[in-house]
Each structure stands twice: as structure tokens, then as C-alpha cells.
Amino acid sequence: xxxxxxxxxxxxxxxxxxxxxxxxxxxxxxxxxxxxxxxxxxxxxxxxxxxxxxxxxxxxxxxxxxxxxxxxxxxxxxxxxxxxxxxxxxxxxxxxxxxxxxxxxxxxxxxxxxxxxxxxxxxxxxxxxxxxxxxxxxxxxxxxxxxxxxxxxxxxxxxxxxxxxxxxxxxxxxxxxxxxxxxxxxxxxxxxxxxxxxxxxxxxxxxxxxxxxxxxxxxxxxxxxxxxxxxxxxxxxxxxxxxxxxxxxxxxxxxxxxxxxxxxxxxxxxxxxxxxxxxxxxxxxxxxxxxxxxxxxxxxxxxxxxxxxxxxxxxxxxxxxxxxxxxxxxxxxxxxxxxxxxxxxxxxxxxxxxxxxxxxxxxxxxxxxxxxxxxxxxxxxxxxxxxxxxxxxxxxxxxxxxxxxxxxxxxxxxxxxxxxxxxxxxxxxxxxxxxxxxxxxxxxxxxxxxxxxxxxxxxxxxxxxxxxxxxxxxxxxxxxxxxxxxxxxxxxxxxxxxxxxxxxxxxxxxxxxxxxxxxxxxxxxxxxxxxxxxxxxxxxxxxxxxxxxxxxxxxxxxxxxxxxxxxxxxxxxxxxxxxxxxxxxxxxxxxxxxxxxxxxxxxxxxxxxxxxxx
Amino acid sequence: xxxxxxxxxxxxxxxxxxxxxxxxxxxxxxxxxxxxxxxxxxxxxxxxxxxxxxxxxxxxxxxxxxxxxxxxxxxxxxxxxxxxxxxxxxxxxxxxxxxxxxxxxxxxx
Amino acid sequence: xxxxxxxxxxxxxxxxxxxxxxxxxxxxxxxxxxxxxxxxxxxxxxxxxxxxxxxxxxxxxxxxxxxxxxxxxxxxxxxxxxxxxxxxxxxxxxxxxxxxxxxxxxxxxxxxxxxxxxxxxxxxxxxxxxxxxxxxxxxxxxxxxxxxxxxxxxxxxxxxxxxxxxxxxxxxxxxxxxxxxxxxxxxxxxxxxxxxxxxxxxxxxxxxxxxxxxxxxxxxxxxx
Ligand code: HEM
Ligand SMILES: [Cu+2]
Numbered sequence: 001x002x003x004x005x006x007x008x009x010x011x012x013x014x015x016x017x018x019x020x021x022x023x024x025x026x027x028x029x030x031x032x033x034x035x036x037x038x039x040x041x042x043x044x045x046x047x048x049x050x051x052x053x054x055x056x057x058x059x060x061x062x063x064x065x066x067x068x069x070x071x072x073x074x075x076x077x078x079x080x081x082x083x084x085x086x087x088x089x090x091x092x093x094x095x096x097x098x099x100x101x102x103x104x105x106x107x108x109x110x111x112x113x114x115x116x117x118x119x120x121x122x123x124x125x126x127x128x129x130x131x132x133x134x135x136x137x138x139x140x141x142x143x144x145x146x147x148x149x150x151x152x153x154x155x156x157x158x159x160x161x162x163x164x165x166x167x168x169x170x171x172x173x174x175x176x177x178x179x180x181x182x183x184x185x186x187x188x189x190x191x192x193x194x195x196x197x198x199x200x201x202x203x204x205x206x207x208x209x210x211x212x213x214x215x216x217x218x219x220x221x222x223x224x225x226x227x228x229x230x231x232x233x234x235x236x237x238x239x240x241x242x243x244x245x246x247x248x249x250x251x252x253x254x255x256x257x258x259x260x261x262x263x264x265x266x267x268x269x270x271x272x273x274x275x276x277x278x279x280x281x282x283x284x285x286x287x288x289x290x291x292x293x294x295x296x297x298x299x300x301x302x303x304x305x306x307x308x309x310x311x312x313x314x315x316x317x318x319x320x321x322x323x324x325x326x327x328x329x330x331x332x333x334x335x336x337x338x339x340x341x342x343x344x345x346x347x348x349x350x351x352x353x354x355x356x357x358x359x360x361x362x363x364x365x366x367x368x369x370x371x372x373x374x375x376x377x378x379x380x381x382x383x384x385x386x387x388x389x390x391x392x393x394x395x396x397x398x399x400x401x402x403x404x405x406x407x408x409x410x411x412x413x414x415x416x417x418x419x420x421x422x423x424x425x426x427x428x429x430x431x432x433x434x435x436x437x438x439x440x441x442x443x444x445x446x447x448x449x450x451x452x453x454x455x456x457x458x459x460x461x462x463x464x465x466x467x468x469x470x471x472x473x474x475x476x477x478x479x480x481x482x483x484x485x486x487x488x489x490x491x492x493x494x495x496x497x498x499x500x501x502x503x504x505x506x507x508x509x510x511x512x513x514x515x516x517x518x519x520x521x522x523x524x525x526x527x528x529x530x531x532x533x534x535x536x537x538x539x540x541x542x543x544x545x546x547x548x549x550x551x552x553x554x555x556x557x558x559x560x561x562x563x564x565x566x567x568x569x570x571x572x573x574x575x576x577x578x579x580x581x582x583x584x585x586x587x588x589x590x591x592x593x594x595x596x597x598x599x600x601x602x603x604x605x606x607x608x609x610x611x612x613x614x
Numbered sequence: 615x616x617x618x619x620x621x622x623x624x625x626x627x628x629x630x631x632x633x634x635x636x637x638x639x640x641x642x643x644x645x646x647x648x649x650x651x652x653x654x655x656x657x658x659x660x661x662x663x664x665x666x667x668x669x670x671x672x673x674x675x676x677x678x679x680x681x682x683x684x685x686x687x688x689x690x691x692x693x694x695x696x697x698x699x700x701x702x703x704x705x706x707x708x709x710x711x712x713x714x715x716x717x718x719x720x721x722x723x
Numbered sequence: 724x725x726x727x728x729x730x731x732x733x734x735x736x737x738x739x740x741x742x743x744x745x746x747x748x749x750x751x752x753x754x755x756x757x758x759x760x761x762x763x764x765x766x767x768x769x770x771x772x773x774x775x776x777x778x779x780x781x782x783x784x785x786x787x788x789x790x791x792x793x794x795x796x797x798x799x800x801x802x803x804x805x806x807x808x809x810x811x812x813x814x815x816x817x818x819x820x821x822x823x824x825x826x827x828x829x830x831x832x833x834x835x836x837x838x839x840x841x842x843x844x845x846x847x848x849x850x851x852x853x854x855x856x857x858x859x860x861x862x863x864x865x866x867x868x869x870x871x872x873x874x875x876x877x878x879x880x881x882x883x884x885x886x887x888x889x890x891x892x893x894x895x896x897x898x899x900x901x902x903x904x905x906x907x908x909x910x911x912x913x914x915x916x917x918x919x920x921x922x923x924x925x926x927x928x929x930x931x932x933x934x935x936x937x938x939x940x941x942x943x944x945x946x947x
Contacts, residue, residue: 024753024921026745142742147751220758224751232743254762255699262769266886274870275882277773290871293879295717298776301710302769352702356709365716368709585742622830629826633819640811647946648788648803664947671942675935682822682931684924689739692747692754696761703768710772714779721780 022147026228030144030582039575047157049149050575054156055134056467059460061156061163062127063541068167069118074534076111079103081527083509097175105508106195109178112506113196114170116181117204121211122166124314124452126159129253130215132317132459133222133246135467139566140240142231142583144576147224151217158214162207169203177204180506182303185278185296189270192284201271205264212257212264219250219257226250231565233585238602240564240589241334244341245320248348249313255352256309263302270294297362304355311448312351315415316344318455319386322408324589325458326390328562329405330397331598333590336389343382350379360428361435369428376426383419387412398593402560403477404462410485411454417489418447421496436506439499442492450488457481460544465559469571470551476543480536487533494522561599563589568603632681639670756925760932767936770887774943777879785875787945790868795857807945810854811937817847818934825927828920834909837923841906844930848899855892859885884944891940894933901926 022028048054078087079102086101097107134152138145146152169176178196179187183204191198226247230239266277276291278299283289327334334340356364356372364372390412399405421443425431434440457480464472503516510516558567565585569577583603591600595610646663654663680686685693739746747754778784788803795806824840827833862868862884866875873881905926914920 022745022750024750024919025748026750028744147755216759216762220755220762223758224755227747228745228749228751228754230742232741234742235738235740251699254758255702255765258762258766259769262766262773265890266770266773269882269886275886276871276878277777277882277886293777293781293877295777295780297713297717298773301713301776302773305706305769353705363720365712368712368716371709622826625826625830626823629819629822633815636815637812640808640815643946644804644808651786651788667942667946671938671946674938678818678931678935678938682818682934683928684825688749689747692749692757696757699761700764703765703772706768706772707775710776711779714776717776717780718782 022228028229047153049145049153051134051138051146051149051152052467052573054152055131057156058126058130058134058159059467061160062123062131063544065118065122065127065163066537067541069115069123070534070537072111072115072118074531075103076108076115077527077530079108079508081524083511106175106178108508109180109194109506110175110196110200113177113180113204114166117177117208118166119449120181120310120314121208122159122163124448124456125215125253125310126211128452128456128459129246129249129313129317130156130159130218131456132242132321132463133218133250135463136240136242136566137222137225137246138229139466139569139573139577140243140564140589141226141229141234142565142578142585143225143229144578144582146221147229148221152221155214155218155221158210158217162210162214165203165207165210169200169207172199172203174198174200176200182300182307183267184303185267185270185299186282189267189278190282190284190289191271205268205271208264209261212261215253215257219253222246222250223254231582231585234565234602237338238585238588240320241323241337241340241344242317242320244344245316245323248344249316252309252313252316252348252351256306256313259302260306260310263299263306266302267299297359300359300362301355304358305352307358308355309348309351311444312347314448314452315455316347318411318452318458319344321455321459321462322390322411323393324564325404325408325462326393326412327590327592328462328560329400329402329408330394331400331592332393332397333592333594334389335392335395336385337588337590339385340389343385346382347379350375350382354379357426357428357431360431366428373426373428377423380419380423380426383415387416387419400560402461403472403474403481404458406478406481406485407454407458407461410481411451411458413485414446414451414454414488418443418445418451422447433502434499436504437499438495438503438505441505442495442499445492445495446488450492454484457484457540462560463566464544464547464551465554466566466569466573468548468551469554470547471554471559472547472551473543476539480540480543483536483539484533487529487536490529491526491533494526498522558601563591563599563601565602568601628681632677636674636677639674643667643670750921752921753925753928756928760928763932764936767890767939770890771939771943774883774887777883778877781877781879784877785873785880787947790862790866790875790880791858791945793861793865795861804945806854806858807941810851810858811941813847813851813854814934814937817844817851818931820844820847821927821930825920825924828909828914828923832915832920834912834915837920838906838910841902841909841923845899845902845906848895848902848930852892852895852899855888855895859888887940888944891933891936894936898926898930898933901929 043049045053048057075090078090084102087098088101090098090103091101094103094107097104097110103111134146137143166176174195176196177183177188177200178194179201183201187193187197188201189197191201226239226243266275269275270277270279270291274291276294278296279289279291279294280296281288282291323334323340354372354376356368357376360369360372394409421439425434425440425443461472461477464470498516498519501516501519503510503519510519554571557569557571560567565583568583570579585602586605587600587602589602592598594600646666650663651660654660685696739748745751745754749757791807792801792803793806794800794802820840820843824837824844827836827840868874868881868884870882870885872878905922908914909920909923914922
């Protein structure tokens with residue numbers, strides 16, 4: 001039924017099967033056979049199995065969550081910037097959660113918990129690697145779709161269900177979870193410990209379990225697709241760094257999320273069936289709990305065994321996107337391609353052996369702690385290699401300052417600032433002073449929050465034309481960048497000083513501390529800056545949705561004159577990506593400004609006497 | 615195609631041989647657990663017996679993965695990609711056993 | 724067949740890593756199953772590591788030969804570790820029958836033999852689950868070892884035992900269900916029509932993994 005097509009198909013639109021293309025020895029059989037099946041609205045936009053549509057679903061759901069998560073932070077910043085000041089509108093909106101227009105302590109903890117959970121998992125994990133792994137993996141390796149489009153679709157819908165559960169938890173009578181995004185027991189294990197420890201925590205755990213299934217389904221697909229479905233000539237050493245980064249991200253997720261699932265299952269058992277994995281000697285409301293013999297620190301180990309790889313799951317896709325955007329817009333080959341790959345691998349490996357640096361003050365055995373200090377500080381080496389390579393890539397380049405490029409450069413700046421403070425924290429002796437202060441908050445918001453967002457923005461501005469066939473507005477992009485860049489530093493730079501002075505994180509108010517009065521004005525300033533940055537993001541949203549419908553239409557399928565394969569597909573890319581045969585790859589993706597050519601796509605055969613790539 | 619049958623018969627033989635090994639190891643482990651535990655405990659040598667169990671379990675795991683799961687006959691690099699992650703687990707086991715031990719010390723203070 | 728494909732790809736380079744095919748000579752489906760199992764081994768590992776850490780934090784630990792010394796229908800007789808030996812053998816044997824099913828599927832596409840060996844595998848799985856049910860019932864009802872108390876010593880032993888063997892049993896149960904589905908499909912001739920028995924091989928991997936995990940669960944609770 002599917003005989004090899006010798007003449008090019010008459011109908012240039014690929015209508016073949018995008019699922020079964022590989023026999024049991026792994027040979028790809030790609031024949032564009034003619035079997036027209038019409039997509040209806042549901043299979044095209046809702047239960048779509050096209051990786052490009054699934055990418056858009058992840059992106060837009062992620063944007064929704066970014067809006068919610070960002071809003072939550074603005075609300076709790078109001079309390080921190082203007083403590084005890086009444087804003088009647090808050091009571092109008094939130095009712096009993098903000099009596100008299102002042103946010104209640106319970107509500108405050110709910111806000112910071114959900115802010116952290118939403119941004120780390122739903123925005124910067126699902127929204128970032130979900131979007132770009134789906135969009136770029138098949139397009140940049142030359143595949144028709146993911147290995148299993150069906151599981152890929154399930155991955156999104158598990159994420160969607162997780163989203164529904166998390167969102168629903170806001171409307172519970174006792175409110176959403178309020179125990180911190182890390183959900184440490186005993187707060188998270190004992191129902192009566194706080195308002196959000198009851199039903200809110202149940203919803204949180206169910207939501208996270210669904211989320212873990214989603215990322216495992218996605219990750220398995222990304223890994224097998226990259227390994228098995230590369231087109232002819234796309235050897236591992238000709239893959240764009242985006243694909244390398246997304247592959248390693250997926251591996252990190254595959255190996256660490258199951259451990260979080262394990263930790264969550266044990267937590268659920270402690271909460272429901274009376275086991276005591278994390279509980280020992282707990283007194284609540286004057287009576288002792290029957291649970292005995294476990295250890296709360298155990299949870300922290302299991303959590304951070306995921307938690308630390310998780311922060312790299314967040315940042316690695318941004319590494320990849322930024323590398324690609326920097327090289328394309330500097331019109332120069334990426335500097336140190338192999339070193340970039342090796343440092344990605346090194347970071348991934350080290351990520352699994354440093355988790356206890358989040359636990360230096362838990363009474364960790366000092367010998368064990370010293371091992372973790374050593375391993376933690378090692379990560380500075382590959383990180384620095386990457387930073388120097390990015391700088392060397394743009395050095396003396398013919399830089400095109402597109403909004404994507406600005407965000408990529410901003411990413412490098414942010415990553416350096418935040419990485420440096422990581423080295424402070426990695427020393428257990430310093431961390432005993434700095435742990436759980438605003439110094440840590442500054443560290444991880446700069447290195448993870450802002451950096452990963454910048455990587456994501458760079459990606460969205462750069463690949464928007466591929467997604468929607470139109471361009472985003474540049475002027476709005478520039479305003480968005482500068483306000484965010486300056487604003488983010490205004491928010492997080494001062495926090496370092498507060499942290500060094502000992503101001504603890506996760507405090508509802510500092511009324512009781514004379515010594516922190518001096519930071520009242522600074523807190524007010526940070527809150528104003530946070531609001532400014534939040535509103536700048538609305539600009540981005542407007543730009544994004546406006547441009548989907550009214551943006552300047554693309555006339556050229558390769559607007560950035562880039563080398564990678566996704567720009568060889570038609571502007572309106574159908575399911576199956578390439579209308580005819582799959583492209584063949586002859587060179588690495590970074591032949592910019594080579595032998596007088598500004599760019600040479602990967603599909604251009606090597607010329608007489610030319611040696612490939614790097 | 616003529617050696618297809620011979621190959622198939624060989625494979626069945628290998629499967630049966632592996633089964634035999636798995637059984638023998640299990641029987642030896644159980645005999646040791648039932649008969650020798652007291653002896654080793656009295657002489658404070660339980661660690662020897664426990665190391666024996668661990669090594670034997672790893673041997674069983676090796677048989678199952680290499681023959682039953684056919685990994686021995688796959689491309690070597692596939693096996694490598696599967697085995698490398700397991701070293702992370704090894705590190706985690708060592709770290710958490712040390713931690714468990716230090717919890718005990720602290721409780722005894 | 725293989726000659727032809729190597730010819731077409733030599734233009735790019737002989738290495739299997741150069742794209743257009745799997746570097747591991749396996750379909751994506753099998754590769755996905757392998758990596759799923761790698762991930763799942765981390766979830767089991769998180770439990771077993773929990774077991775190790777908690778056990779090391781206890782001064783003393785119940786002796787397995789004392790806890791597990793009963794046999795169904797033989798009340799009053801002390802037969803340490805005999806019942807679990809029976810369970811272990813059941814599982815090993817079901818792994819053997821599974822590997823034979825895979826073998827006859829891949830090498831001979833022999834539908835009858837595959838159905839026969841798969842059915843025996845399912846039977847082994849069911850016997851194992853039934854044995855586990857008896858063991859749990861006995862421990863809870865007769866010995867009063869529960870999630871919160873343990874007459875044999877450290878209470879942690881109880882909840883660790885039920886959680887971890889329960890998680891393993893859950894895997895066996897899913898394995899049995901999947902095996903039933905695939906056996907039906909084999910019997911219907913689905914894979915003859917498709918020309919490949921790879922699905923049997925994939926579920927075989929899962930089943931062996933369950934056996935593999937048991938090796939370590941067995942070691943942790945019944946030997947160490
Ligand atoms: C040079 C590299 C880095 C080092 C040495 C480092 C070290 C540390 C240390 C020791 C802590 C614990 C601080 C404490 O709680 O007392 C920490 C917290 C954190 N780091 Fe890093 N870090 C580095 C890079 C990164 C990167 C690249 C990310 C994310 C992309 C990241 C994300 C985080 C997060 C999210 C936390 C805080 C989690 C929490 O307690 O809520 N770090 N870092
Ligand atoms: Cu960390």
C-alpha cells in the first residue's frame with residue numbers, strides 16, 4: 001500500500017502517516033503516500049497530535065499560568081512593601097482573605113506557595129521545555145513529528161488536568177496549599193498544621209502527580225525522537241545546541257521526576273493511611289500524633305534529589321535557545337560547539353550529586369556536607385565555560401539587535417549575576433549565615449527565574465514567525481526588553497543586601513524586628529519595581545496575541561537567515577513538516593560568515609575542498 | 615537461513631541455563647539466611663553475609679538484564695546509556711545511608 | 724536487505740549515528756520502553772533508599788527469619804522464608820515463560836506457542852499476587868503488624884514493607900493486565916497481520932523489570 005515514491009508526489013502537501021515510520025531494527029521508512037484525511041476543529045486545535053500545535057498549547061497555557069503566578073507575586077509584594085496599609089480593593093476582590101483590605105497571613109503563605117509552584121513547574125518547566133521541545137525537536141532534526149504523537153498529546157492533556165486541579169485549589173474553602181513550593185513536612189504532612197495543609201495540600205499533591213506524568217510522557221518522547229528520528233546526515237555532532245539542551249533536559253526530567261513522585265507518594269501515605277515516613281514526635285494542639293519513627297529530613301533529601309536537577313531542567317532549554325539566537329544574530333559560528341555540549345553534559349551529571357547544598361542547615365553530617373560543597377562548587381566550571389563561549393560568540397560579530405537577541409544578551413548578564421551568588425551559597429560556612437534569607441531569593445530569581453524567562457522570551461520572539469507565519473512588533477519588543485531588564489535588576493539586586501543583613505525569607509511581616517526597619521523604604525521600592533515589570537509583561541502579551549492575527553505577514557520562509565532545518569519548511573507548515581521528502585543534512589548548523597557567504601543552511605552540500613563544520 | 619533453527623535452539627538453551635543460575639543463587643541465599651545468620655551474628659560478622667547477599671543480588675540482576683531483557687545482544691551503547699544513570703543511584707544510596715547513620719548518632723546524643 | 728540500506732546511507736557516512744535510522748538498531752517503541760524502565764527504576768530506588776536511610780537510623784531491626792516464618796495451611800509450623808521462596812520462584816518462572824513467549828514471537832512468529840507461554844506468564848503473575856495477598860493478610864490479621872505497629876520491633880519495618888511490596892505488587896498487577904490485553908491480541912492474530920511481534924517483546928521488558936525489582940525488594944526485606 002505504501003510503495004516508495006520515485007517521482008515527486010503530485011500533491012506537494014505531505015499526507016503520509018506521521019506515526020509508524022520505523023521498523024523493529026530502527027530503519028526509518030518515510031513514504032509520502034496519499035491518503036487524505038481531513039482535520040476537523042477538534043483534531044486540529046484541541047486534541048491535536050501535531051507537535052507544532054501541541055507546542056502552541058503548552059505556550060499559551062504557560063502564558064496563562066505566568067500571568068496568574070506573576071499576579072500572585074504582585075499581591076504579596078503589596079504586603080511586603082506596604083505592611084499593614086489597607087487597600088480596600090483587596091477586600092472587595094478576595095473577601096475573607098484580605099479582611100479590612102490587608103492580606104491575612106494565611107493568604108500570604110498561600111500566595112507565595114502557589115507563586116513558586118506555578119512558576120517553577122507550570123511556567124518554566126511545562127511552558128518552557130514543553131513549548132520548545134515540541135516545536136523544535138522534530139523541526140530541527142528533520143522528523144515528521146514526535147516518535148509518538150499520541151503520547152505527546154497525552155502529555156499536554158495531563159498538564160492541562162494538572163492545571164485544572166491546581167487552579168481549582170484556589171477556590172477551596174480553606175484555600176490552596178500554603179506550605180511553600182518545596183512542601184516540607186511536617187507542615188505538608190499533618191492536616192491540621194495550617195489551613196492549606198488540608199484539602200489544599202491534597203489538591204497540590206494530585207496536581208503535581210499529574211504534572212509528573214505529563215513531563216515523563218513528554219520527556220520519553222523527546223529522548224527517543226532525538227535519538228531515533230534524526231534525518232539523514234543529522235549526526236549528533238551536527239545537531240543545533242537547542243536540541244542538545246532539550247535532550248539533556250529530558251534526561252534530567254526522566255531521572256529526577258520519578259523520585260519526586262516517590263516522595264509525593266510517601267507524603268500522601270503519611271497524610272492518609274497512617275504511615276510515618278516523615279513524621280516523628282509531633283505535637284499538635286497539645287496532643288501527640290501517633291505517627292512515630294520517621295524523619296522529616298528524609299523528605300528534603302528526596303525532594304532536592306529532584307529539586308536541584310529541576311532547576312537545571314528550567315535553565316538548560318534556555319541555554320539552548322540562547323546559544324542558537326546568539327549565533328544567528330551575531331552572524332558568527334557558535335564559539336566552542338563541542339565545549340558547549342560537554343559542559344551541558346557535565347552540568348547534567350553534576351546536577352545529580354549536589355542536592356544536599358539546599359540542606360546545609362538541617363544538621364547534615366559535616367563530612368557529608370563537605371562532599372556536597374566540593375561537588376557544588378565544581379558546577380562553576382562548566383557554567384563559566386558556557387558564559388565565556390557565549391561572550392566569544394558575539395565578540396566582534398555583526399550583531400543584529402532583534403528583540404530576541406537583546407533577550408539573549410540579557411540572559412547572559414542575568415546568568416552571570418545569579419551564578420556568582422550561587423558560589424557564595426555553595427560554601428556551607430557562608431550558607432549557614434545566608435540560608436533562608438533574601439540573598440537566596442535574589443540568587444535563584446536572577447539565575448533561574450529571570451534568566452529562564454529571558455531565554456523563553458528570546459525563543460518566542462525568534463520562533464514566533466515559525467509558529468504563526470507573522471512577525472511580532474519590534475518597538476513593543478524593545479520596550480518590553482528594557483523595562484524588564486532594568487526592572488528585574490531593580491527588584492532583585494537590593495535583595496542581596498537585605499539577605500546579607502539577615503532578613504529572612506518567607507516572613508509575612510518584619511514588624512517585630514527593629515533591625516530590619518531600615519529596609520522599609522527598600523521594600524517599598526522593590527514592590528513598585530515589581531508592579532512595573534509585571535505591567536511590562538502585559539505589553540508582551542498584547543504584542544503576542546495582536547501579532548498572531550495582525551502581525552506583519554512573513555514573505556520569506558527564513559526571516560532571520562538562519563541555517564537550521566526548521567527554516568526550510570514552508571511558511572504555513574503542515575502536519576508532516578516537509579511537503580516532499582525529508583531534507584538531508586550535510587553540515588553543522590553554525591556556518592555563518594564562512595568563505596564570503598553570510599549563512600549556509602545545513603541542507604547545502606559541502607563544496608569542493610570544503611571541510612564540514614567545526 | 616539454515617542456522618536460524620540452530621540459533622533459536624541455542625537461545626532456548628541459554629534461557630534455561632540462566633534460569634538454573636537464578637534458581638541456584640536464590641536457593642543458596644535462602645539457605646544462608648536460614649542457617650547461617652545466627653552464626654555470623656554471634657561472631658559479629660553479619661556484614662560478610664550482607665555483602666554476600668548484595669553481590670548475589672547484583673549477579674541476579676545482571677542475568678535478568680543481560681539475558682532475559684536481551685541487553686547483552688543489543689548495541690553496546692544502548693546498554694551504556696541505561697547503565698550510566700544507575701551510578702547516580704549508587705551515589706544517592708551511599709549519601710543517604712551515611713545520613714541515616716548520622717540521624718542515629720544524633721538521636722543517641 | 725541490510726546491504727541495500729547501508730548502500731544508500733554510505734553517501735552520508737557509515738556510522739549508525741549519522742541519521743536516517745536508529746543508532747541502537749531498535750524501534751522508537753522499544754527504546755521508549757527501555758527509558759521508561761530507567762525512569763521507573765528511579766521511583767523504586769527512591770523507596771529503597773528511603774528504606775536504607777530509615778533502617779540505618781534505627782538501633783535494631785526485626786530479623787526476617789522471625790517475621791516471615793509461616794506457610795499457608797501449616798499453622799504452628801515454623802518454616803522461615805519458605806513461603807517467600809515459593810513466591811520468588813513463581814516470579815522467576817513467570818519471567819522464563821515470558822522470555823520464551825518473546826522468543827517464539829520474534830524468531831518463529833508462532834502464534835500458538837506465544838499464546839501458550841504468555842498464558843503461563845499471566846498464571847504466574849496471578850499466583851504471585853495471590854501469595855502476596857495471603858502474606859499481607861497473615862501479617863496483618865495474625866501477627867498484628869500494621870502501618871503503625873510492629874510486634875517484631877522497629878515500627879518502620881511495617882510501613883516500609885507494606886509500601887514497597889505494595890508498590891511492587893501494583894506493578895505486577897498492571898503487568899498482568901497488560902499481558903492479558905496483549906495475549907488477546909496475539910490470539911486474534913493482530914501481530915501476524917502487522918508482521919511483527921514487537922509488542923510482546925516490549926511488554927516482556929516490563930515484566931522482566933518487575934522481576935528485577937523483586938530481586939532487590941527480596942534482598943532488602945527478606946535477606947538483609
Ligand atoms: C554556580 C552555580 C550555582 C551554585 C553553586 C548554586 C548554589 C545554590 C545553593 C547552595 C543554594 C541553597 C541556598 C540556601 O537555600 O541556603 C541554591 C539555591 C537555589 N538555586 Fe542555586 N546555585 C547555582 C546555580 C543555580 C542555577 C543555574 C539555578 C537555576 C536555574 C539555581 C536555582 C536555585 C534555586 C531555585 C534555589 C532555591 C530553592 C529554594 O530554596 O526555594 N541555582 N543555589
Ligand atoms: Cu541546587
